[in-house]
Amino acid sequence: MATAEKQVMIVGIDDSEPSMYALGWTINHFFVPLGAKSPFKLVIVHAKPSPTSAIAFVGPGAAEVLNIAKSDLKRSAARIVEKVKELCSKKSVTDVTVEVHEGDARNVLCEAVEKHQASMLVVGSHGYGAMKRAFLGSVSDHCAHHAHCTVMIVKKPKTKH
Numbered sequence: 001m002a003t004a005e006k007q008v009m010i011v012g013i014d015d016s017e018p019s020m021y022a023l024g025w026t027i028n029h030f031f032v033p034l035g036a037k038s039p040f041k042l043v044i045v046h047a048k049p050s051p052t053s054a055i056a057f058v059g060p061g062a063a064e065v066l067n068i069a070k071s072d073l074k075r076s077a078a079r080i081v082e083k084v085k086e087l088c089s090k091k092s093v094t095d096v097t098v099e100v101h102e103g104d105a106r107n108v109l110c111e112a113v114e115k116h117q118a119s120m121l122v123v124g125s126h127g128y129g130a131m132k133r134a135f136l137g138s139v140s141d142h143c144a145h146h147a148h149c150t151v152m153i154v155k156k157p158k159t160k161h
Helices: 017-031 064-088 103-114 129-135 139-146
Strands: 007-013 039-050 096-101 122-124 149-152
Touching: 007 017, 007 103, 017 039, 017 064, 017 122, 017 149, 039 064, 039 103, 064 096, 096 103, 103 122, 103 139, 122 139, 139 149
Parallel strands: 007 039, 007 122, 039 096, 122 149
Antiparallel strands: none
């Protein structure tokens, strides 16, 4: 009897609390209860900004600043990957791949969906208002409209005072 290949679930991650919450929520609801019988293979994708998008400096010394930015972004991505691997290990999630790709998160996540033929993309919600979303753009909104799979936006419940 042949075993069916698992569907791919991608979780988009950055260093924010909402994305870490979304990853934890996803693991707790789709992987921990089912263990090895989960129908999904987990692919965690971090979109590392390009150094040129992280700085807006041109002129004398720009090359030095660019090298510093590259180094900082690389260290930041390594910290995020380590944090994600620790969480997966702690929850005994073993069928997981962690990827880091350079670029805008909106494009990186939609491209990852295509590359892996994912059946689901999970992203966290920062809960920005309309004004902030208009200026910063919304990764979750972009993915909901452009990713060729089901998109689940995980929003951390507000605590009641």
